[in-house]
Amino acid sequence: MSFTTTDLSDEHPEAQVCDPVFHDFGGRMAFHGPIKTLKLFEDNALLRTVLEAAGEGRVLVVDAGGSMRCAVLGGNLGQLAVKNHWAGIVIHGCVRDSEELAIQPIGVKALGVHPRKSEKGLHSAHADRVVSFAGVTFRPGAWLYADNDGIVVAEEPIHKK
Numbered sequence: 001m002s003f004t005t006t007d008l009s010d011e012h013p014e015a016q017v018c019d020p021v022f023h024d025f026g027g028r029m030a031f032h033g034p035i036k037t038l039k040l041f042e043d044n045a046l047l048r049t050v051l052e053a054a055g056e057g058r059v060l061v062v063d064a065g066g067s068m069r070c071a072v073l074g075g076n077l078g079q080l081a082v083k084n085h086w087a088g089i090v091i092h093g094c095v096r097d098s099e100e101l102a103i104q105p106i107g108v109k110a111l112g113v114h115p116r117k118s119e120k121g122l123h124s125a126h127a128d129r130v131v132s133f134a135g136v137t138f139r140p141g142a143w144l145y146a147d148n149d150g151i152v153v154a155e156e157p158i159h160k161k
Helices: 005-011 045-051 075-083 098-102
Strands: 031-039 059-063 071-073 088-095 107-113 131-133 136-138 143-147 150-154
Touching (some): 005 143, 031 045, 045 075, 059 131, 059 143, 071 107, 075 098, 088 143, 136 150
Parallel strands (some): 059 088
Antiparallel strands (some): 131 136, 143 150
């Protein structure tokens, strides 16, 4: 399947477009799929649990509160996501092990990098809730399209099959 976020945005002005705050860290620059959401803060225990489950080509959208104090995804979790067939991960927060992530065949977008890992058991986390950041509201089951030009979100699939 071939698409560009620029074409999707032009063809579907009703689609949401993320503010340009994300950087690419995965080995795959373009990815898309239905959204699964997580809301967490500086504690990635639930993120690991979710990535251990079958991704089925979905995109995991993680609202990590925009924290720039630690990373919630690193190379080991990236490998887990690849193994379990996640299409990509968008994190409103930081990653680490950027060189490892860069060679993994998965899309990863995040605000930045941080060498410190998250701590387990600090905060509660929630799955499958509506989350909002970067000017977009992400609903579980909506579709996310990402490439070098940005991120487009639509309630239904908008790509040509």
